[in-house]
Amino acid sequence: MKKLLMGNEAVAHAALAAGVAVVAGYPGTPSSEVVETVAKLNAEGAAQGVHVEWSTNEKAALEVVFGASASGARGLFTAKQMGLNVASDALLSLNYVGVRGGLVLYVADDPGPISSQTEQDTRRFAAFAKVPVLDPSTPEELYSMVAYAFNLSERYGTPVIVRPTTRICHASTFFDVPGTYAARPIPDGGFVKDDSHWVIFPARSFRAHAEINERLDAIAKAPQAQEGNEPRGDESRADESRGDESRGNEPTDDEPCFNPVIEVGEDPRLGIAAGGVSAAYVREALALLQAQNESLPAYKLMQVGTPYPFPEDAALAFAEGLEQILVFEELDYVLEDEFLKLAGKYHLVYTVHGKLDERTLTRGENSSEDAIRRLADYLGVAANIETPRTPDGVQAPVRPPVLCAGCPHRASFYAVKQALRSIKPEKAAVLCGDIGCYTLGNAKPLEAVDTCLCMGAGITMAQGISIAEPGRKALAFIGDSTFFASGLTGVANAVYNQHDITICVLDNSTTAMTGSQPHPGTGATLMGAQSKPIDIEESLRALGIQCVVCAHAFNAAEAQAAAKEAIDFEGPSAVIFEGPCIQLSKPFAPPVVDAQACTGCAVCVKAIGCPAMSMQTIEGREKLLMCIDQSLCNGCNLCVSTCPFDTIGGGQDA
Ligand code: SF4
Ligand code: SF4
Known part of the structure; x- marks a missing residue:
């Protein structure tokens, strides 16, 4: 089926195509639509044998999914970046225990931030927790990475984080998806009792730490982490990823490469590295600069889709011969750190530019326009950027967030x-x-x-x-x-x-x-x-x-x-x-303001600040009087009690 899906919806399809049996999360923008899409497909009968839930919080959700994984089922956890803080106690320990059925954590980051308290970077969290993380640059890659993540998880017995940012979560494109799904059955016998595995005693933790180090090393060197010619966003991989628990113990050559390198011109000295949606901005910017200039200096571009464990061999091959590397990434300077570390470790002579020397934005979201300017400067070429404008050239006024009328x-x-x-x-x-x-x-x-x-x-x-x-x-x-x-x-x-x-x-x-x-x-x-x-x-x-x-x-x-x-x-x-949210309740008729009795004192407006109320001129009256916008008012009647002159009359049931 060809479907127009937003990134989050595509993740739900990818996980279901991979045979996921248990999906649990806690709502948080920009991640919420994954669980909702699984629930919708479940309700429509398009997904069989799948359990989906909003858990009471992220910690509960991750522990539910981990329990299912211990029985051999594939599980998907979803949260926004700060939700991972809540689930972190479970995550750090379960990584030491190791997973059985594939366990993927879908953690959506929020550069800006648009709807969060922090601009924390889940790639850093992944490194702290010693858990592999995948970082998509497009919704198509996101789909492909979810499928790959389940295989990777079972191959190495590790949880795997897929970390998109807001623009990937909410961008929409067309996908070929199976449309109907069935959860992979759990292996015969289900949970297998084994105290030496499932009970996290200190001695077990000590052994497990070595196992974690070994598997991270292997994952960093796996073919999927090496450089390729083109990024792979092949959604058919999701369906192939379904299999029994033993499938995928060895990496295969036909799996996607998430760290592609492009070389333009001969003997390039300039390198560009990018991760996440910034890689898409950089590709777009380079295409525009190429179109606007007769020629660009030779350069190499590496997209890092597997930031942790960092694909050191692939990065070394990319860095060969380079004198400078300009890094584009959002939130933290994770890739920048890695290239600096690489230079120190192997005595390489390139210079790294990015957030640390303020050659790229140190916070907030990147954009194509910003990438065009910075790349033009880096490559020493001209750039013609048209600043987007409203049709009449007027910028819309900034509207602060406010409680809804009738809230x-x-x-x-x-x-x-x-x-x-x-x-x-x-x-x-x-x-x-x-x-x-x-x-x-x-x-x-x-x-x-x-x-x-x-x-x-x-x-x-x-x-x-x-x-x-x-x-x-x-x-x-x-x-x-x-x-x-x-x-x-x-x-x-x-x-x-x-x-x-x-x-x-x-x-x-x-x-x-x-x-x-x-x-x-x-x-x-x-x-x-x-x-x-x-x-x-x-x-x-x-x-x-x-x-x-x-x-x-x-x-x-x-x-x-x-x-x-x-x-x-x-x-x-x-x-x-x-009092129910107005999104869930039927509106009542707005109250009526007695225009003759209203003194224009504005006590009501200043008391509650309902956006449906404003002070306006009325024909025949000199003063500004309180008016209620009928299209916004929800008929809650709160304003009625605020007028000291009883000039606001109660509305009636709609
Ligand atoms: S009844 Fe009054 S307070 Fe309630 S939504 Fe309407 S204008 Fe606002
Ligand atoms: S409705 Fe009442 S409180 Fe509001 S401006 Fe008029 S007189 Fe003042």
């Missing part, structure tokens, strides 16, 4: 701020936020989030603040999905150590920021079955929180009273604000 989180933040005003603590309360849409509560006019660190940290940071500043109120906001992912241990810590904090759970019944995925609190699973939702209130009480108050986020009086009760409580307390 229940706005109502919850407003309730807490109002409750705090009535209490008037000596020092302003510290409001610790967390990862999710509700981080946007930081923006004016709400200013309801003072900190944001990582998943679950709001609850525990609030505890640290309450210790350091006794008497100062510390509150923590956490979403329902994050509560299950990383919040529970923080709650237990607050109860155990009796920290005087108030936990505000913003329960919108979904994982909203990453695309409305279900979680334990919803009970909906990706296998179609509905499990009993885990009740957040019961969980808090079971963990020992004695003051737990529930309120509907949009019932302003109830929400403010609930917030006040929890804040007034001495010791750990919690308030649960319930």
